Amino acid sequence: MERRLMKGNEAIGEAAIAAGCRYFFGYPITPQNELPEYMARRLPEVGGVYLQAESEVSAINMVYGAAGAGARVMTSSSSPGISLKQEGLSYIAGAELPCVVVNMVRGGPGLGGIQPAQSDYFQATKGGGHGDYHLLVLAPASVQELVNLVREAFDLADKYRNPVMILGDGVLGQMMEPVTIADPVPVASLPAKPWATTGAQDRPANLINSLYIDPLELSAHNAKLIAKYERMAREELRFERYCADDAEILLVAYGITARICRTVVDLGRQAGLKLGLFRPISLFPFPYAPLADLIAEVGVNKVICVEMSAGQLVEDVRLAVEGRVPTVLYGYPGGVVPLPAEILSRIKGEGGANGVRRS
Amino acid sequence: MLHEIISAGFGGQGVLLVGQTLAYAGMLEGKEVSWYPSYGPEMRGGTANCTTVISTGPIGSPVVSNPTALVAMNQPSLEKFLPTVKPGGVVVYDQSLVSSNPALLRSDVKMIGVEAQQIAARLGNSKVANIILLGALVKAAEPVSLTAVQEALKMVLPVRRHNLLPLNYAALARGAEIVA
Numbered sequence: 001m002e003r004r005l006m007k008g009n010e011a012i013g014e015a016a017i018a019a020g021c022r023y024f025f026g027y028p029i030t031p032q033n034e035l036p037e038y039m040a041r042r043l044p045e046v047g048g049v050y051l052q053a054e055s056e057v058s059a060i061n062m063v064y065g066a067a068g069a070g071a072r073v074m075t076s077s078s079s080p081g082i083s084l085k086q087e088g089l090s091y092i093a094g095a096e097l098p099c100v101v102v103n104m105v106r107g108g109p110g111l112g113g114i115q116p117a118q119s120d121y122f123q124a125t126k127g128g129g130h131g132d133y134h135l136l137v138l139a140p141a142s143v144q145e146l147v148n149l150v151r152e153a154f155d156l157a158d159k160y161r162n163p164v165m166i167l168g169d170g171v172l173g174q175m176m177e178p179v180t181i182a183d184p185v186p187v188a189s190l191p192a193k194p195w196a197t198t199g200a201q202d203r204p205a206n207l208i209n210s211l212y213i214d215p216l217e218l219s220a221h222n223a224k225l226i227a228k229y230e231r232m233a234r235e236e237l238r239f240e241r242y243c244a245d246d247a248e249i250l251l252v253a254y255g256i257t258a259r260i261c262r263t264v265v266d267l268g269r270q271a272g273l274k275l276g277l278f279r280p281i282s283l284f285p286f287p288y289a290p291l292a293d294l295i296a297e298v299g300v301n302k303v304i305c306v307e308m309s310a311g312q313l314v315e316d317v318r319l320a321v322e323g324r325v326p327t328v329l330y331g332y333p334g335g336v337v338p339l340p341a342e343i344l345s346r347i348k349g350e351g352g353a354n355g356v357r358r359s
Numbered sequence: 360m361l362h363e364i365i366s367a368g369f370g371g372q373g374v375l376l377v378g379q380t381l382a383y384a385g386m387l388e389g390k391e392v393s394w395y396p397s398y399g400p401e402m403r404g405g406t407a408n409c410t411t412v413i414s415t416g417p418i419g420s421p422v423v424s425n426p427t428a429l430v431a432m433n434q435p436s437l438e439k440f441l442p443t444v445k446p447g448g449v450v451v452y453d454q455s456l457v458s459s460n461p462a463l464l465r466s467d468v469k470m471i472g473v474e475a476q477q478i479a480a481r482l483g484n485s486k487v488a489n490i491i492l493l494g495a496l497v498k499a500a501e502p503v504s505l506t507a508v509q510e511a512l513k514m515v516l517p518v519r520r521h522n523l524l525p526l527n528y529a530a531l532a533r534g535a536e537i538v539a
Contacts (some may be wrong), residue, residue, distance in 0.1 A: 005386050005394075005514075007377075031398060114399060175395040175421050176379070178386045218367030256421070261420030 003181040008143045009034035009173040011181070012102055013042060014073050014149035014165070018184040021100070022048035023073040025062035027055055030114040031170040032104035036076065056081040060088030060101075067097035068208040070196030072154055072187075076102035078170075081113055081119050082128075089163055090129030090301070093225075094210030098157035098227075100150065102166045104173040107335030116170030116333030118255060121312035124167050124282040125195060132227050135165045136236065137283040139254040143177035151182060154238065160228055167283060168221045169308065171256040171337060201282055229285070237283035239290050241268065247276025247298055249347065252291070252317050253306040255279050256337070261306055263340040268347065276300075276349070283316075291320040303327040306343060308335075310354070329354060360415045362392075362502035363423040364438050367408035368432025368453075373489035376515060377430055378409035383511035384503040393421040406435055413502045430492050430498040432475075434458060438503060442470050444480035448502040451492050455536055471495055471538060484523075487530035494534020505535060 001184065006014070013035050017025075024039040036052065043050040053059035066073040077085060079247050082103045092099060103124065107117040124137045125296040136156055153164040181224040197206050207256050210219035216308055240258075243265050244250065253261040268275035276296060295303065305314040310333040321327045330346060331354040332338045346352035364381060364526040368374040375396050379499055385392040395429050396409040411424070425445045431437040444450055446467040455476035457463075460468075464470050473495050475488035512527050 003386060005383055005392070170398070171395060171421065174398050176382060176395055177393050177418075177421075178391070257419075260420040260422065266419060337422050339422055339424040340420050 001182075003178040003180055006143060006175050006179050007034055007174065008146050008168065008174050009104065010038045010196065011179050012076070012142050013038035014181055015147040016100065016154070017042055017046055017048070018181050019072065019151045019154040020190050021072045021074050022046065022187065022210050023063075023071045024048070024050050024075065025053055025059040025064045025066070025073070026075050026077065027053050027059050027081060029078045031116070031173050032076050032078050032102065033104060034173070035102065036106075040259050044294045056084035057088065059093075060085040061100075062115040063099050064088055064095070064097065064164065065103075067092060067099045067198050067318065068095065070193040072190065072200055073102045073243070074102070076104070076105045078106045078114075078115070079108050082120065084121070084122070085180075086129035088129075089135065090131050090133060091210050092163050093129075093133035094131060094221075094248050095137065096161040096225075097208065098161050098165070099156055099163050100153045100157055100166065102168065105167065105169045113190075113335040115198050116256065117308045117335050117338055118169055118334065119164070119259065119309035119312065119333055120344070121283065121307070121309060124165055125286070125316070134232075134284050135163050136160060136232055136285075137165045137167050137284050138238070138283060139167045140172065141258045143172070143175065145281075146172060147179050147181055154244060158193070160174045160232060161195075163227065164337055167255065170307045170335075182226060203343055208270060222330050226325055233285040235292060236282055237287045240279040241294065242277040242279065244276035244278060244294055245298060246274055247300055248274040249276070249302045249304060250295065250298075251275060251277045251306055252280070252313070254283060254313065257306050257308055260338060260340055261343065263290045264343045267340055269349075271344075275348065286316045286320075288320040288327050290318070292318070292322065295321060295324060300327055304330055304347065306332075306338070308331045308332045309336065360413075362411075362413040362428065362454065363426045364411045364413070364428045364430070364496070364500070364502060365408060365423070365426045366411070366430040367406065367436035367440055368430075368489075370407045370481040372408055372432045373486065374432055377410050377489050377493050377496075378411040380508060380511045380515050381413065381497075381502060383514045384507035385411075388503055388512050390415055390503075391418050393418050395421045400423045406433070408440075417443070428496060428502070430496055431529065432456060432517065437463065441465060441468075449496065451496045451499065453488060453492060454492040462474065469499060470497055473534065473537055475534075477528065479516050482526065482530055482533065484526055487526060490527050490530035494531040494536075495538050496534075497531075498538040505531065524528050
């Protein structure tokens with residue numbers, strides 16, 4: 001298969017089209033603009049629809065409509081824009097509709113900045129909007145993995161009738177790496193969606209709805225959703241271990257920070273430090289048991305959680321570690337990407353602190 | 360084999376293109392590559408840089424603390440990145456745009472000053488200064504072959520600009536000649 005050098009944002013677009021996505025609704029924001037640009041150019045070529053909405057709020061509600069009609073549909077944004085989409089995401093999760101949402105995270109809160117960050121972890125994994133719901137959240141660490149997970153995301157969204165979020169960051173969106181993109185799925189071959197509102201001519205009417213006035217009905221609906229999230233936790237855990245089998249100090253990081261930590265592990269091992277890395281790929285469901293098992297089976301005596309935020313991932317890591325070994329946070333919020341050498345010197349006790357930045 | 364190359368200068372000089380060409384060339388040679396640009400509210404005349412990693416194995420961090428090579432097209436870029444270059448590394452800089460300050464130079468890296476603006480002017484197009492520096496870098500640090508760079512230029516330059524390929528090849532060759 002042909003290897004192409006592609007920017008992360010553009011690769012997402014091509015992977016989505018190959019997965020059968022024909023509808024994209026969005027609104028521009030840095031650092032993900034190459035994705036809607038790509039879709040604007042490519043979707044009309046494959047008979048699809050690209051539409052720039054007047055706001056993120058309308059874009060997510062267009063996604064709601066297209067998903068209800070049974071389409072493979074996607075939207076993307078970056079942090080402030082994803083905040084605007086939370087109400088719609090809650091409705092889509094409540095109405096049990098499949099769609100794929102990309103968040104190329106930038107620093108916050110508020111308008112924040114445009115540089116890479118991971119500070120939307122809570123929002124992505126714990127619900128984000130109102131009500132008891134979860135997105136299925138996948139965090140790629142390379143452009144090729146981005147491509148693979150986008151393909152998978154559409155299938156998972158259909159499998160669970162649930163929105164799937166690809167949680168990236170400015171680095172992943174802007175960087176170029178060689179990728180191969182699997183052959184396109186023929187749209188006609190996609191599984192039927194008998195629940196979709198496609199015009200009830202020879203069947204009872206379908207209803208897309210998230211309103212349950214009767215509390216007993218709503219609690220039954222909640223129970224159904226909870227069972228779905230529990231099934232995700234059984235069937236969709238994804239993670240990677242790197243040099244973990246004899247690690248004394250275990251780094252835990254996701255996304256681009258995990259790539260940086262991989263280099264930290266290599267540099268540390270050259271210097272005689274037994275470093276290892278655990279990389280969650282599914283952030284919801286979070287791989288609590290695989291992380292706990294790793295700590296139990298290997299003589300890890302310290303866990304270091306590295307994230308481009310002020311301490312969000314670390315809360316799930318601590319839930320997994322359950323106090324068995326000390327767990328510390330190396331948090332780098334605000335949009336400055338930590339370099340391998342500065343993480344390593346901090347591990348060696350040569351200085352560095354949360355929120356304290358190199359020039 | 361791991362090459363970590365930072366290319367930096369003013370916006371508009373083609374420093375991002377230098378990195379992209381290296382990345383394409385590495386990919387054409389079957390290697391792993393990553394290219395990451397600085398991005399932001401940058402404007403014409405502001406500073407820009409990118410990091411290109413070329414490796415025979417999987418690439419960890421696409422951002423680097425200590426590059427093995429640096430291409431600097433202006434004074435601020437040289438001042439910012441020179442101290443970070445690994446000992447034994449290669450530094451190619453545009454001598455026409457950098458004031459000669461001995462205190463700025465390092466003896467533990469291979470410093471290659473190139474009069475890129477003048478050479479480019481003699482070739483008839485000041486815009487190829489970046490390719491002259493690229494030629495010098497490829498000859499000195501050998502992250503990829505010059506042949507692969509020639510092939511990569513066909514991919515980086517849009518087809519409607521392929522009339523400029525002979526000029527770019529000449530610039531590449533002139534840069535390489537400077538390195539003994």
